[in-house]
Amino acid sequence: MSGRPLSGRTAVVTGAARGIGAALARELAGRGMRVALLGHEGERLRQLADELPVPALAHEADVTDDAALARAADAVRTGLGTPSVVVANAAVADAGPFADSDPAQWRRIVDVNLTGSANTARAFLPDLTATKGYHLQIASLAAIGAAPMMSAYCASKAGVEAFAHSLRAEVAHLGVAVGLGYLTWIGTDLIEDADRHTVMRELRGHMPWPVRDVYAVDRAASRLALAVERRSTAVYHPRWLRLAQPVRAALPAVVTRATRHYLPRLEARALLTHTGLLGGGGAADAEAATR
Secondary structure, eight states: OTTOTTTTOEEEEESTTSHHHHHHHHHHHHTTOEEEEEESOHHHHHHHHHHSSSOEEEEEOOTTOHHHHHHHHHHHHHHTOOOSEEEEOOOOOOOSOSTTOOHHHHHHHHIIIIIHHHHHHHHHHHHHHHHTOEEEEEOOGGGTSOOTTOHHHHHHHHHHHHHHHHHHHHHGGGTOEEEEEEEOOBOSHHHHHHTTSHHHHHHHHTSOTTTTOOBOHHHHHHHHHHHHHHTOSEEEESGGGGGGTTTGGGHHHHHHHHHHHHHHHHHHTTOOOOOOSOHHHHHHHHHHHTO
């Protein structure tokens, strides 16, 4: 057990149908954890559950629906046992100018990313308290240095960072650890979809190296799984992202100075358009929200 500290335990991963969530579920299963896969796209969740080398449970749930999460928590306890790890990963994103953004879509992004993360923590906190477990909140470089054209996503990721800090202070005396996973551009289908839109491709292209680079999803998942093993307070992927923390107070001025030059050029070329929710996960969320 000393070499496999997670073996035989139960983990919950939201947004597990694809991308970082699916890759992390595989990593945790490889470390011997039973994994509950929560999210939209039930068929993909069930297929992933069948592929894992450990007992796994696929459960469709919208993280903005408190009743659905309560049912999911009951299903996890019954099917896999009381979870000692919860990863709040579910998130959606879009891009485009705030001024003419769709208010409903803007609210939906904040609702999924921020309120959905809080709902997840609330639903499973009794389990984490019972097991003295670990809650990992997936954040982003966007929580450290907000970018233009992604106001809802940046606001929501800054919000989950603050929420995780607050939650950590509340539950530390109960033996529950709370960590934050800071990620930059990770090679998921969300990023692939984003690069098909000129506004996102130009936005990333104007970022300095190495911020504009895209990093492998499997490597990111491996770093996150190691953080779960260590009950880390913070994990950064890539590692250089940690260096943004000491200078975060200066980042808004730097970003503003840079965008003051290139955004007018994009506007003159009529390239500041709206992408809609990005990637397969965004499409699944949009479909679920209309049901």
